[in-house]
Amino acid sequence: MYYSILHKTRFRYSAPISESLTETRMRPLSEGFQRCLKFNLTTSPNATIHHYQDAYANAVQHFDIPGQHRQLTITAEAIVAFTEPPRLPRSLSPEAWNLLDDLVAEQDVWDFLAPSHFARPSPLLNTLAEQLDVRRRGDPLSLLFEIAGRMYRTFAYAPQTTSVDSPIDQALANRKGVCQDFAHIMIALVRPLGIPCRYVSGYLFHRAEDHDRSESDATHAWVEALLPGLGWIGFDPTNNLLARDRHIRVAVGRDYADVPPTKGVHRGRAESTLEVGVKVLPTEVLNIPDTDLLPPVPAPTVAEIELEQQQQQQQQQ
Template sequence: MNFYSIRHLTRFRYKDPVSESIMETRMHPRSDHNQHCLSFSLSVSPRCRVFSYRDQYGNNVQHFDIPGEHDQLVIVAESLVEQQAQVDVPAFLSPDAWDALDAMVADGDYGEMLLPSTFAQPTPALLEMARKLNVVRRDDPLMVVHELNRSIYEYFEYVPRSTRVDSPIDEAIASHQGVCQDFAHTMIALLRHIGIPARYVSGYLYRSREDHDRSTPDVSHAWVEVLLPHLNWVGLDPTNDLIAYNRHIRTAVGRDYADVPPTHGIFRGKTDSELYVAVHVEASMDPPPLDRKLPIPDDWSVLVERAQQPPERAIPMLDAQQMQQQQQ
């Protein structure tokens, strides 16, 4: 059994003050399977009232409205998560696994995880990649999934900021480089192409000194879950060629990134914005006190303090709006 303390800080800084921000976040870890969220808090500066609901995929969503003028928005999410050991994923399944998978799909409600979605499209570039990697129904579904996880890991080079949050998968396929979001979207689209339900997972990956993951440790992470007979949903991390075991902390699942961005909102005003994100995950074998706070780096506390100060000058209310999303 492992326990993880997580702090996720997001700061939006505006070149000129804005008159209103409306935001929703998906940073509250899920409680399902082997994972249980013991505590969660969301702090927002400027201060406001935060509301919560569950979306159609069972994700915990917080949303808020800041109607007053401000030149900075700071969001700090703090979580304590318990994870129990998982059963090892085998190398292969029984000879009738394809038939068993088709029966599961016919009897269940998995259509959304089989159809193309915003960022997981069967483009000509993807279909050509499927041909090169021999992504077809052969052997058994689990063997194909294992092989594809490794193939995508080898196909792409992990390069931070090489793509944008709204980049289509064709950009990563053409350049052979991307971030975890691109790895996940490509794998999802390839799996759906051969009739395997696949969904996008947003969350965090804990890294110890002994781990050698190539994904960036101080940001949120993304990976894939695949529906398989006898195993249900199995997590795979093509960015790091891993099975998603106890180091992967799940916050939200959906068809692709469009369903689960950590932050998603609009502001009223006409100005440029700057996004800063920092994530810290700490592990322990014993449960820390529920009221324990992680050490806050000096720059974080300064951010919160500055965000609570009144703006230096006022500007007229404008009607322009801009989407804000967070790269994984």
């Protein structure tokens, strides 16, 4: 299976800014059954793109735009190939808990066992853990299937009810949220069991027959758990799915704080507005038109033009 991906992001500023520094994690990973065959990142205004690999082996791109600008558009294009992963069993032997403990003792997975910024205990989380009967029982794999399925039935998918920096208590209190919230909640439930869990940022290919709850024009998030004899296995509590050849992995970390698609700072007194559009299609469509990914930019008002002229005059004095 091959996919073409187009991910477009636009920052609009309420007044001209003099510089912006940005870091992105948009290049799909090449590991396991997934390979990124092609990747290209462009910006408007144009910038020189630099690259490095972070502590979790994610590909990071970063750039600086020093000139004055009122908006920044980032366009990422990729082609990804998948090899069909093997079918998983529905359960492991009860001895798998002991094998898991041995695996954890042998590997450096402390980051994925300890509480993190967005995935940490709280009284509301403890209440949910009791409701879902989250404790060591049966075997690790079947328990993870059960937790993901019960979360899917317990929480409603409701866009715009939380934000990227919302604590999990907001989704726990209202029993609704988005993929990021559900991934953080599942991670916070599972880590205390001694199962290493990490947050995955990426994309999901949507087909009408799958009836996915998550939005097709946005990035996606899910959970990976380390299991004996199986390695890292992905669970998608938003859609009650195993992460297989429709889930395109871009970055992994302790939680969202480690893997935001974009983050940065700008110099200037201005508020910023973020707009994002995503398309994932089979590679029969090699060139995805991006004209409808983001809404059109309205022309500046007279007041905005006058304010910009005043700021330019002040900078020249």
